[in-house]
Amino acid sequence: MPPLPGFSDNPFRTRMDLIRAAIALIKPLNPYKSPTRARITLATSTAAGFSETAAQLEGFSRPLWVVAFLLSSQATQSDPAIQTLLSDAELNLASWVQGLKEGTDPQSPEYWGDLGPSDQRMVEMETIAIALLVHPSAFSFSHDPPARGNLIRWLRQINAHAMPQNNWLFFRVLVNLALVLSLGVPLGEVKSHIDGALEVLDSFYIGDGWSSDGVWGAERKQADYYAGSFAMQFCALLFVKHAAALPAYAPRIEKYEAQAREFAKEYWRYFDADGAAIPFGRSLTYRYACAAFWAAVSYAGIEMAAPVDVGAVKGLLLRHLRWWSRQPHTFNTDGTHNIGYTYPNMYLSENYNSPQSPYWSLKSFLVLGLSSSSSFWSAGEQPHPLAAQGREALSRVKVVWPPRQLLVSAPEHHFLLSAGQSTSKPFKAREAKYGKFAYSSAFAFSVPTGPLLDQLAPDSTIAVYVQDGEEEGWKVRWEPYGVETGSVSVGGGYGYGEATFLRSTWRPWKRRGVRVETTLIAPGERWPGWHVRVHRIYIPRSTAPLRVVDGGFAVDAQTARDSSIFETRVCGSFDGVGEKEREEGWWNDGRGALVVSRGGASGVVDLTSSFSFGDAGAEGKRGECVILRADPNTNIIASRTLIPMVQHSFAVDGGDNQGDAEAVFCVVTGVFAIQASAEQHLERVWELWGARPSGAVDGGVVRLG
Structure with missing residues (x-):
């Protein structure tokens, strides 16, 4: 497979580098957008175990991990170089706003459909919720009451149906935060749904900052990348960032901040000095989302201490992205991501992997939400904790x-x-x-x-x-x-x-x-x-x-x-x-x-x-x-x-x-x-x-x- 210009040749040093990489990753999606831009279907024609409609919604929603920040930068950034990159007609960032309107309109031919129990649409709501929290002026339709009403009605369905008792519960939490903070729904109307989900999520905690993906017991003993970067810690840090506007959740925010610091004390051990993560567990086609925890810690503004202070966190994230930039076989010939790890591999995939699924990897781009003057971007990138000076006391062998x-x-x-x-x-x-x-x-x-x-x-x-x-x-x-x-x-x-x-x-x-x-x-x-x-x-x-x-x-x-x-x-x-x-x-x-x-x-x-x-x-x-x-x-x-x-x-x-x-x-x-x-x-x-x-x-x- 050919390398992808803008990603495969990217040095991953600055915020501008990540903007270029994000554009390179989502630009190849443009030819696969539906007529009203609510759905994206890649050309590989493989199927997931859920409906094709949900798979096409997945194609629309997962790029929002970067689209929301790029649109926000386009609206607020004065740097002419950034504006030039974001105004590319082939990029067409505004199409995601149009797609959200069409996908939540029951009268649209591209309506995403009503939810049922344990519906894949619940997963895709997570990214839509973050887009609303990050850039409400673009995605909340404040000047279009019918569109806003459709969006609220569609999102509120996540409270009406049973869902798996695992990381999905955090998606209910984040969707309700977006309803309250970006769409004007009174907190009292949805607080019970937030609190109920958080209470169950608390039962997944297994110590030292780690949570299992569900209750740890005879049926499930899973503490893989969902524990940190794919979902549990990642979503908790999104909660820390955005629930700060709700005083009722101050104690929980403090708890999640403490758990993130505990988790970080050993999570760096899963990354090699050259940035590679140790692959294990499921959903590995999400690839560089393995480092999304480091992006989320920075995005949430958590103050970290050695051996994972801000410079070390920056190094862990950017080295990981650089390692992936050296893996050219992760792309199809059209520049879209394929299913697999370092090369196309359906034997690795799960039944919930559609051709569009790998774009959850964009979670590691969460630091695009930080300004170029933030402590993350201004800090010097530090080497791996075991390679840093003064860290000789760190053990190279450690039971976690x-x-x-x-x-x-x-x-x-x-x-x-x-x-x-x-x-x-x-x-x-x-x-x-x-x-x-x-x-x-x-x-x-x-x-x-x-x-x-x-x-x-x-x-x-x-x-x-x-x-x-x-x-x-x-x-x-x-x-x-x-x-x-x-x-x-x-x-x-x-x-x-x-x-x-x-x-x-x-x-x-x-x-x-x-x-x-x-x-x-x-x-x-x-x-x-x-x-x-x-x-x-x-x-x-x-x-x-x-x-x-x-x-x-x-x-x-x-x-x-x-x-x-x-x-x-x-x-x-x-x-x-x-x-x-x-x-x-x-x-x-x-x-x-x-x-x-x-x-x-x-x-x-x-x-x-x-x-x-x-x-x-x-x-x-x-x-x-x-x-x-x-x-x-x-x-x-x-x-x-x-x-x-x-x-x-x-x-x-x-x-x-x-x-x-x-x-x-x-x-x-x-x-x-x-x-x-x-x-x-x-x-x-x-x-x-x-x-x-x-x-x-x-x-x-x-x-x-």
Whole structure:
């Protein structure tokens, strides 16, 4: 796909840069507007699970995240350069005002329709509400009573129907704020709807500034980007900004400001030094909305403290946008956004993704609502908190407990380990989006295309298969329970002290009784590039032979010269490797498997023989390393990938403990990864690959070194 001029070549340094980028993003939409401008339908012809009318409304509403601010600037900005940009006839900002009038008029052929329960139109009302709050003189139709009446009637429908008990409740709050503050509806008429929604939203709070996307419990354990940038924190900050005019909500505003500061203390860890976010969870086609929290904090005027003061916030947001500007395959040939992450990928999408959905990414442009003289734009952009001077005390490894994750912000690889998220909601690829052991900003993760192993592409997770002829197929890690965190000792005379772990248990089948307890350990500086997985696998003696694979990170299968590594011979030995620096290829001697490509280095080693086991009745069983050629387009960053993995076969008929009801096996996997941007570490890849962790396991106690 071609790059998009104005976005792909944008330095993202100044407010003018963001104006140019916003114009570049919405200008290609012009040919797809309906005759009276109330609907936008892109040319890709894919469908979402809601009505086509709602999808076309989505196309109209989501660009309002920038249109409202551009129209406001056009009305108030004296800078002739900005006026010249905004007066472009092909941009036609006024068409969105016309479209709002037509879309809310029941007599118009482009009327958006009346709402029903859990209607997608409720989601699209959020952006319309913000447009009204940002620029009421354009969107409130104060001089056109019939149009104003239609708009009020249409918006008030959000109070008349049931909606999902998740982030959607904030849309009801914001719509009612707009009704009161921009359309003259008395607060008393809608206050109960605002307060009722806020009361339920309060029940989603899980601590340290984090909220789950719904009540955290057996049915839903989700704390992904909806928790911060897509909805929960983002909408709370919009409330802080605009509800300040309503004294009744002063205590809640103060609470939301405090929660935002708490959230920011660790949220920066999800972003790499070059701006890339760690993708996990659903709705990743919203792309650079991952950084919308930083835009919302600035827009709401929240005073932040180190390590995320205003200069750091500015850097986190703008570096993220710059990272996306270097991903040209996010655009169709006509300049519109496609569905996917770094390239078009319908396997990633959810059933609520229409061709117009990706424009929710424009939430990160909220800072266009700040004047060029604001503290955000006047502040100097600061580097990533871990790279800033005087920040040496910040830990590179940190458990963030509300989402049950361990963040590793190391110079060789930026990733997280995850232990406790899942959902019963039928999201596509939910096991891949929430249930894996690890997620990386550099290697991303893979989604399934089918039931076979290469189609499942089980990177950074464990998959099991019972060979009993019942054809149940592979089961991948899902619904972990018993999550705990702690530390293990790191010995060997290096003085590293302790390493942090997350532990959880998973049952592949409810009726078979097999369970897998996994301890994930991030050893930090002792073994750069590595993390360790200790699996205790409990298998009832009535179980047929079990096959288990433990996958490393999926790595780009292309070399720096764009040749395919899988067209070359797999090297069966590591002897002599490393004589050429940055040698690319794939190696597998059965004990370890490694791929080095333009995406970096990814490998696994079966470390079972390097660990001693003190468990009575537990057997350390060694596996075999393989490299899986994953189905194309499974990984969300690289379209062709190779996955190093360790495979084990367990048969429990024999052994010394046949009197026991179950057999216990202990296996240890070392997972190795160096991202392509870690130039210094890639030059040492063979040295680091050879320096592998070792240790001991005795029951629930693990020791490294």
